[in-house]
Structures are given as C-alpha cells and as structure tokens.
Amino acid sequence: MTLLKVEDLKVHFPIRGGILNRKIDAIRAVDGVNFEIEPGETYGLVGESGSGKTTTGKAVMGLNNITNGEIYFGDELLNKGNKVNIRKDIQMIFQDPYSSLNPRKRVIDIIAEPLRNYENLSKDEEKKRVKDLLEKVGLTAESMLKYPHEFSGGQRQRIGVARAIALEPKLIIMDEPVSALDVSVQAQVLNFMQDLQKELNLTYLFISHDLSVVKHMCDRIGIMYNGRYVEEGTTKEIFNDPQHIYTKRLVAAIPDIDPKNRKENTNFREQVKEEYTNSYYDYFDEDGLAYQLKPITDTHRVALPERG
Numbered sequence: 001m002t003l004l005k006v007e008d009l010k011v012h013f014p015i016r017g018g019i020l021n022r023k024i025d026a027i028r029a030v031d032g033v034n035f036e037i038e039p040g041e042t043y044g045l046v047g048e049s050g051s052g053k054t055t056t057g058k059a060v061m062g063l064n065n066i067t068n069g070e071i072y073f074g075d076e077l078l079n080k081g082n083k084v085n086i087r088k089d090i091q092m093i094f095q096d097p098y099s100s101l102n103p104r105k106r107v108i109d110i111i112a113e114p115l116r117n118y119e120n121l122s123k124d125e126e127k128k129r130v131k132d133l134l135e136k137v138g139l140t141a142e143s144m145l146k147y148p149h150e151f152s153g154g155q156r157q158r159i160g161v162a163r164a165i166a167l168e169p170k171l172i173i174m175d176e177p178v179s180a181l182d183v184s185v186q187a188q189v190l191n192f193m194q195d196l197q198k199e200l201n202l203t204y205l206f207i208s209h210d211l212s213v214v215k216h217m218c219d220r221i222g223i224m225y226n227g228r229y230v231e232e233g234t235t236k237e238i239f240n241d242p243q244h245i246y247t248k249r250l251v252a253a254i255p256d257i258d259p260k261n262r263k264e265n266t267n268f269r270e271q272v273k274e275e276y277t278n279s280y281y282d283y284f285d286e287d288g289l290a291y292q293l294k295p296i297t298d299t300h301r302v303a304l305p306e307r308g
C-alpha cells in the first residue's frame with residue numbers, strides 16, 4: 001500500500017495590508033501538488049529557493065495549516081479541513097543541525113524528548129534507549145552527557161537523526177539535511193542515512209535544491225517551481241530524459257564529473273540554452289504558472305501545454 005498520498009495540496013499564506021489589516025492577497029507557496037510515496041523508497045522534492053518544498057514537507061508534518069487538499073498516510077486521512085494531525089510515524093530532520101538542537105540541553109534530554117512525549121519509561125529504560133539510539137547513529141554512550149556545541153556538524157546531524165528515529169517512525173522528511181555541512185562530511189552522512197534506511201525499513205521524503213545529492217539518494221523525483229510541479233519521474237527519467245525546460249536547465253547546470261561525457265554534456269547545455277532563450281514562455285501559462293501534469297510514461301509526468 002502507498003505510504004503517503006498528497007492530493008491537490010495548497011498552502012497559501014495571506015498578505016495583509018491597509019489600515020484594517022485585511023487580507024489583500026496571498027502567497028501561493030504550494031498551489032495544487034499531487035504525489036505518492038511507496039514504502040521503502042526515497043522520494044526527492046527539488047526546486048530552487050522559494051519553490052515551496054519546505055512548505056510541502058511541513059504540511060505533511062502538520063506544522064502548517066493547509067488551504068486545500070488531502071494528505072493520506074496509508075489509508076488514514078491525516079487532515080480534517082485545514083488542520084493536519086501530527087503522527088509519531090512521521091518525523092522531520094531539518095537543514096541546520098546547529099540551530100535545530102537546543103544548545104542548553106544535553107544530548108540525553110534532546111534525544112529523550114520525543115520518548116517523554118509518547119512513552120512512559122523509567123529513568124533506566126530511557127537511558128538504555130538513548131544509548132541504543134546513539135550507537136545506531138555511530139556515537140558513543142558518553143555523548144549522552146555532552147552539549148551540542150561539543151560535536152562537529154556531521155555528529156550533530158547524527159544526533160538529530162537519533163532523535164528522529166527514537167519513536168520508530170515509518171517516514172522521515174529530510175529538509176536539506178546536509179546543506180549546512182562541509183562537502184567532505186556530506187557523503188558520509190548521506191551514506192549513513194542510506195544504511196539506516198535499509199536497517200530500519202524507513203521511507204524518506206528528501207527535500208533538496210542540490211540535484212547531484214538527489215541523484216545519489218533518490219528513486220523518484222518531483223521538480224517544483226513556484227508552488228507547482230513541473231515534472232515527476234524516476235531518477236533515470238529526470239536525468240536522462242528531462243522534458244520541461246526548467247528541469248532541463250537544472251540538469252544541464254550539474255557540473256561534469258565524467259570527462260568521457262564532456263562533449264555530450266556541452267552539446268546538451270548549448271541545446272538547452274537555445275531552447276531557454278527561444279521558447280521558455282511556451283512552458284508556462286499567461287500567469288507564468290506551470291500547466292497541469294500529463295503522463296508520458298507510467299512513471300513520468302510533465303507540465304506541458306495542450307498541443308494542437
């Protein structure tokens with residue numbers, strides 16, 4: 001059964017003004033988004049800053065009121081109207097381990113917090129659980145008594161992961177989990193998250209602006225632009241056969257790693273540049289918004305205008 005199903009999700013934030021502070025307009029942060037995530041997969045949500053990725057993740061987590069739509073977790077509808085129920089099966093890891101861990105709390109209190117909210121453990125049981133969680137993320141039991149500033153960035157992200165897995169969730173939403181880390185540490189943390197996924201049967205919603213990271217991590221990818229999807233497909237479809245000009249631009253901007261493909265990539269880049277200059281606006285409606293997605297294979301959907 002599908003683990004997460006998001007149907008026609010809209011999250012609009014009111015813009016207020018005038019002397020009566022009335023709602024005069026709205027920021028359409030998420031504007032009609034549909035996607036499904038299967039158990040065990042890593043689903044990437046990609047787009048530039050402001051495209052609505054974080055707002056989508058927070059809506060699924062129940063951290064935002066929603067304006068419209070339905071969010072299903074398995075066969076359970078999570079939202080009643082605009083309020084989304086918080087589930088312990090869904091946890092979120094944030095971008096910046098420096099600011100998402102309370103600097104005044106010791107690691108034991110940080111990791112035990114969700115346990116204290118949901119489970120009634122004795123002090124000894126709690127200590128044992130925290131020790132096991134620390135071991136699972138590759139940290140020693142002594143870490144328990146330390147404060148976040150005593151750890152490196154990569155270690156802090158591991159503490160965040162230990163807290164996120166404390167309640168044995170099924171789905172983890174990761175919002176730019178490695179963007180704040182040194183490049184040398186990023187691969188280490190990503191590989192560790194992949195290992196953990198296999199070990200604990202986790203499903204990931206992986207939010208990122210970095211396509212090379214997403215390529216490494218994800219099975220399927222949704223590309224967002226301005227609150228809407230422009231394309232969705234398997235990682236192979238998105239990277240080998242991008243259809244929307246916005247996706248093509250993102251893919252063309254990835255630096256060459258393999259010198260064998262350099263000529264091919266330069267040709268692709270030139271082609272995309274030309275298409276961008278000549279036909280960019282054909283890909284959007286008169287308000288500059290993406291069209292409805294249409295399937296071109298069983299797994300690949302693209303926001304292209306009606307032709308003919």
Ligand SMILES: Nc1ncnc2c1ncn2[C@@H]1O[C@H](COP(=O)(O)OP(=O)(O)OP(=O)(O)O)[C@@H](O)[C@H]1O
Nearest residue numbers: 013027029047048049050051052053054055056209
């Ligand atoms: N609480 C809020 N109130 C008003 N506007 C908001 C709020 N949260 C987000 N927005 C706006 O919604 C839009 C989408 O923001 P969002 O953070 O979801 O984008 P993003 O793709 O995750 O970008 P980033 O990677 O920079 O976080 C932006 O225009 C943002 O300013």
